[in-house]
Amino acid sequence: MQSQPDAIVPEPDSAAASGDLIPNVLAERYATAGMAAIWSPRGKIRLERQLWLAVLKAQRDLGLAVGDEVIAAYERVLEDIDPASIQARERVTRHDVKARIEEFCHLAGHEHIHKGMTSRDLTENVEQLQVWRALEVVRRKSVATLARLIERVEADRDLPLTGRTHNVAAQLTTLGKRWAMFGDELLTAHRRLVQLIDGYRVRGLKGAVGTQMDALQLFDGDAAKVEQLEQRVLHHLGAPAGHGWTAVGQVYPRSHDFAVVSALCELASGPSNLAKTLRLMAGHELAGEGFAKGQVGSSAMPHKMNSRSCERINGFHAILKGHVTMASALAGDQWNEGDVSCSVVRRVVLPDAFLAIDGLLETGLVVLEQMEVFAGMIRREVDHYLPFLVTTRILMAAVGAGVGRELAHEVIKQQAVAAIRDWREGRSGDNDLLARLAGDERLGLSEPELGRLLEQGRGETGAAGRQIDSWIGQAREVIDADPAAGYRPGSIL
């Protein structure tokens, strides 16, 4: 393309200086307030100050000389959060934690926090607290999604549907079974998410290289006090005994972040499969994701009801897969006791992965509430394909009557291919497969017999109903005692 105006000459000033703020698009457009609050800069500063105070109080209780008025002074300014002032400090020190220490101390008029701690004693624990709270939000929305899915599965339990493999008609199933299929995937991923949460491990106060030397020096080598201090902090973080890492360096192992992001990507898969299949069904007018009140479709083609929310769900999943790549890049890349080459990556991937899964689940919940099933179209489709769908039944009947499996297969295939070609090329007005099969002596089945098989086939959906009931039972075990099952999504863009 052509050479560009001089205005494009790069300006070295920082973005923040321009006043033309770029918001995090996932937070601004898609995530909920609940999730965004966990990851907001103000929120993180609050969590950090709370952690410093928890440490300070524990240090006092364990015998360090910290006046109550000092603690009170810090507590008084806890909510006095001014990110701009902190960033101004950071522009001088080039050290984000240092800047936040200075700001908090300046406000409180004391220099008592962060004793016996290193930067990572602060940041690792606060970030893990964010992850843990965000995991809990995800878990609850996953429960709610299961609850909504159960409702849909129940509603469509017995509606016969043309099951498709390779995207073409294959055998009858039910619409409820189709939803249950994605529900079973979600249920499995949900269980794994719960296992992840249950096994989540927090770094704790470990010092610069993980040996707790700084804290030990602070307490004159009293290991018991250091142990108690760390337990107090873990308790503050909500981690029960046994959920701290035992032997870490400056950082906790980044494969733990990878496990978290992978679990989100796995959890997204059921809803994403449902969304993709709903997009396919919309193409056949069998179902649609519905419209919100006031929603406008394509400006040029007003009749169109686009699967924009379902497309967005698939888009969120693509984003999460990129986050998996980012998180995987950090795993296995620790040098000695650690460094901050992971820092900028985690600043992006941890919030964004949770904001993306939050947007995905929220959008999925809206789709589950608004979606429409076009039963008339589903019936038309079954009527059209039924002769093909019962060919397995016809094959079995022929085999039962003594015809070799391979021969029967060959006859049915020949006739089916011929019937479908004539129809596709306009040589037949409708599906005439049954008549063709009746006329083929090799199969040995009469037209009345074939008609009977067709009628038996109509509505024959195998074990679909039993499978549905079994799945609902399993899913209910997860949701029944959980108030999150009642969660309803807000409005989405």
Add this chain to the structure above:
Amino acid sequence: MQSQPDAIVPEPDSAAASGDLIPNVLAERYATAGMAAIWSPRGKIRLERQLWLAVLKAQRDLGLAVGDEVIAAYERVLEDIDPASIQARERVTRHDVKARIEEFCHLAGHEHIHKGMTSRDLTENVEQLQVWRALEVVRRKSVATLARLIERVEADRDLPLTGRTHNVAAQLTTLGKRWAMFGDELLTAHRRLVQLIDGYRVRGLKGAVGTQMDALQLFDGDAAKVEQLEQRVLHHLGAPAGHGWTAVGQVYPRSHDFAVVSALCELASGPSNLAKTLRLMAGHELAGEGFAKGQVGSSAMPHKMNSRSCERINGFHAILKGHVTMASALAGDQWNEGDVSCSVVRRVVLPDAFLAIDGLLETGLVVLEQMEVFAGMIRREVDHYLPFLVTTRILMAAVGAGVGRELAHEVIKQQAVAAIRDWREGRSGDNDLLARLAGDERLGLSEPELGRLLEQGRGETGAAGRQIDSWIGQAREVIDADPAAGYRPGSIL
């Protein structure tokens, strides 16, 4: 580059025809026989035939007319495996399962297998059996790796080491603690692997779209018999009750494959971190991965002992991360009841991910057995950096003596920076930090006091020892009852 010889004009003939076979490089060069056997084409054909026979016997037991001589005929030719003959059939039918049915039936002289089944009833279950067996091999090698790590941690428990953050000297730790750090990561990933295995779900016999209609027709709609048939098959696969998928389509959800591959990538992270850090240590001649008997180093620089095995471990991890991307591409991409767009991907990613982790763990075990620790060099390094490493202690002492934390920090930083610059520029012959600090009145510490702090600091490795003992205790719980802990690796390339 230049135009190329005519020999490069593409030839459309298939590779197999050329006789110039390309082996799977991971299997040929790196994986063990035990893992390769699970994924060999012959092995897979055997597993398929065993599954067909298990189904056939179950069908007979449940009342279908299958003569014992039929079963005997199939059993007789079970091991009569000729991949070339099968591939010749596939080149006609363009259907791999069909080709294998034809071959097995032709050999047995009967047409009784695969009744009431579709292709996926065969392939999904056999592939899951391969995955499950391979997971078990990985689990056992992970146990062995933990066992070897415990030995190393114990051997180096008390050797003081210059801990590094940002790749520069930070504080003392111990070499045992460094290994334990990677051990704690592996232990956590190991527990998650075990959870994955425990929660692994098998598809079972579900028919073309998941409704078991084919099997139901075979048994005249007798749901109980179909249920028993599937239980028999699950038992054959080694899956206890409750480990079958409830509501699937033609395929089981591909997020289950993603979970498997992710778990392998997570498990690789501890060994990969150890390998990367060992490469760094080799650069400082603190440790090396050792040489096997007869091994040749760089041809031009014979004194070099390259960390080629450790580099390879990191390479395996990079491969696994690519496999994670491949597996993630399949998750959330199911159309309706499924298709085979995943087929070629799974043919690559399932074997290759397991062959890669097998090579990684095997190489890691060799490294753990052969590695060398150069204690002399480690001591030299500690001596050199000790004055810097005790600055935290000096800072605390100054703070304890009433100097403000920020001021003390500033003084130490100034003097440390000056000392290190003079040394780096050749202006000082050795590390003269202590003398400088003694001469700075702001700090208020005398040379003898500083000397005492230095001596206290030598060998002061904080909680490293306690953390090590605690980690060993946890790791022993995993390995103690497990015979796999005794596994020793073979020789590697």
Add this chain to the structure above:
Amino acid sequence: MQSQPDAIVPEPDSAAASGDLIPNVLAERYATAGMAAIWSPRGKIRLERQLWLAVLKAQRDLGLAVGDEVIAAYERVLEDIDPASIQARERVTRHDVKARIEEFCHLAGHEHIHKGMTSRDLTENVEQLQVWRALEVVRRKSVATLARLIERVEADRDLPLTGRTHNVAAQLTTLGKRWAMFGDELLTAHRRLVQLIDGYRVRGLKGAVGTQMDALQLFDGDAAKVEQLEQRVLHHLGAPAGHGWTAVGQVYPRSHDFAVVSALCELASGPSNLAKTLRLMAGHELAGEGFAKGQVGSSAMPHKMNSRSCERINGFHAILKGHVTMASALAGDQWNEGDVSCSVVRRVVLPDAFLAIDGLLETGLVVLEQMEVFAGMIRREVDHYLPFLVTTRILMAAVGAGVGRELAHEVIKQQAVAAIRDWREGRSGDNDLLARLAGDERLGLSEPELGRLLEQGRGETGAAGRQIDSWIGQAREVIDADPAAGYRPGSIL
């Protein structure tokens, strides 16, 4: 799942020892002989020996003492390639290049090759030669794909088709335009592939750390001779002047590999989009990928003609995306002058990425030759949706007649939504949109006017034809002088 049989206890022996070889599945099942020959182990050994000989002859010509009988002795055994013997040597030396030097020298009875060279002087150049030849194969198949696409675009140039956005009917286009859309994508990627080939840079003979010190020592510091030696080698590799890297270390930058793999992934996108859309069209029976002679469909549903080749194309693309991740992991991860942490990754990703794109293009060529268009179905679909498809025309007409754009949009949307709902719920037998619009006074258009708009709309496909002709013109420039345009694929599995 349950505890497993003892047979699963890992066996440490190498896979190769088991005799149960696992072939490279991409080479065995999908790639062509032409591509596989480039990457076969035997082929690589031959290329290496040819390079050694080229170096040896150049060294002789530049004055080193190398007897002609020595060269003759090496030439005599050039084709005496025994991978098993070489691997046996490697199992002792743990050094692959060393093993291959020993084998070649043992066969020739001399020790004269590899003088003044290091391992990477051999392997980097040979691997780049493989890459370059493979790129040329890909380029030619890309030309052939463009040629076949032109034929399809011409054949379907004027067939009106219901264009779909969001997978639902939007406006008319033509089938030829749809193919051209994917053709334009391929053409753009093709041009970028050619640029990549034209700018491909070869490492040359640079020695252990890139300074050519070994070669300089061999020629007593005669820089001119070393320069000539390298030019001779570059000429042997087919690289014209200016295509060598200038300043490399032990290895050439791995971002060059990333560029190659990315280009393959980009090139795959047009065919992959075509395949995905063909899978969607098959679901509406508008087109199909066709059957090869003798091909067998689904065993249970013989009438089905599955888009298995198109699904496979999408699968290949997923594999390539994983290869992009693998290659990206190597970029920016060079330590100092280099190491071999990339080795195992490149052993996998370089062959496999080319084998995958080869399979993808070959499969795509088969689809382009075999695919079927069901014109009768395409006509039926247009008839059904036409009233909706002309709503833009109706909107413009209303706006032209003075109705506000937003109002007209609102009216049409209302009526369209109502018409489609009634139809979907079975309340109307057919699409009655035109009658509804005629009855809505706000729009001010009579039924005859609307009918006229409908007839004008039938076959109105905008600039589709002109765009097609323009694209064909551009694509012909690429293919016209190129004999590769005539390439026809072999048979595929």
Add this chain to the structure above:
Amino acid sequence: MQSQPDAIVPEPDSAAASGDLIPNVLAERYATAGMAAIWSPRGKIRLERQLWLAVLKAQRDLGLAVGDEVIAAYERVLEDIDPASIQARERVTRHDVKARIEEFCHLAGHEHIHKGMTSRDLTENVEQLQVWRALEVVRRKSVATLARLIERVEADRDLPLTGRTHNVAAQLTTLGKRWAMFGDELLTAHRRLVQLIDGYRVRGLKGAVGTQMDALQLFDGDAAKVEQLEQRVLHHLGAPAGHGWTAVGQVYPRSHDFAVVSALCELASGPSNLAKTLRLMAGHELAGEGFAKGQVGSSAMPHKMNSRSCERINGFHAILKGHVTMASALAGDQWNEGDVSCSVVRRVVLPDAFLAIDGLLETGLVVLEQMEVFAGMIRREVDHYLPFLVTTRILMAAVGAGVGRELAHEVIKQQAVAAIRDWREGRSGDNDLLARLAGDERLGLSEPELGRLLEQGRGETGAAGRQIDSWIGQAREVIDADPAAGYRPGSIL
């Protein structure tokens, strides 16, 4: 971890409502104002309005009835940008473009924009304009980076350095050569970036499914006018003739986005390699990235000068690799004429990839300006390793004197291994390799001869100087005529 407080119960309200804004962290902390301005929401709205006006004026010039006062009315409110008001509209319509049309029309008091256009006619072109401008910024910073690298290469052209492979000492090189190595990689990637920019193709005005039907209807089927309209728009976008896509659907092919993001990842590789190697060198105190004025190091270890900027560069690269995965997910996933499943992904990946590369290059420029070389340490290292580094020279001398290459290799290896072991284990005080070799009769070289070889080897850096000069010459061709070479970075966090 434990059950969590009720405050974690998800709140369905949107994040925007909470007032607790989350900024885009890459824009806020790392990118420059110049790059951020391209991607700011306000900036994008401005670009859209400018495009609408360009279309409107062209339509007027081509004969459509558009009053000049209408155009003036729109122009008057062009800068009246209120994202909140637009978002409020979007919350009703659920259609972002619709909301922006309404806002602009409401402000202007007319309904004349967007005629004959669909949403994508607006958004695709504006987004491509953003991409193109951002590519130009990247190109200029890449030029500046090359300019700074030339300066460094020249400064360190002749400083002998211990070249390392496998992270251990291998042969001498020069520090300038090491930088040039990464410069050559950047230069190659830079050329490919320029090719990408030169071949970048813009979608233009193609209508809902790509056939330009809407525009044709607006001009009563006058194809010439539609062609002129599109040319006017391409000119407005800065795209010369031949840079428009020929045959697209609703969207341009997403492989074009993949090409862009891949090119950024490739471009990042040279700087990322330099950063990684500088981190390694810092570990040996050979060089450091320097400190900015006022910068604070580790709070607990004030003497530490951490490679935080270099670590951050590597972090940016990891992010970009994740973006490559995201972009690759969109390539080959177009359904028919297109949809918006790519929308949310592109909202993330396009800005973020450019913000990341901007931060990476800016940080790289700062490192190139601030970095320090510790020549004293580099000399010490050379002195220590020299006996090992000249072993190739010794090998050649021995071979020259008639000793077999393999034997000489074996002798040197034996003695080198022994010397290094004794030193590592503290049995020798210094490197005594030369004395050992002199004492080994098999080699036939006396101590004086060996000493001479050592002195010859000191400063022998092969072709490093010539390679450097050659590279500088090539790099100068790129930067010489370009004012961007003078660009200096601003301050970074």
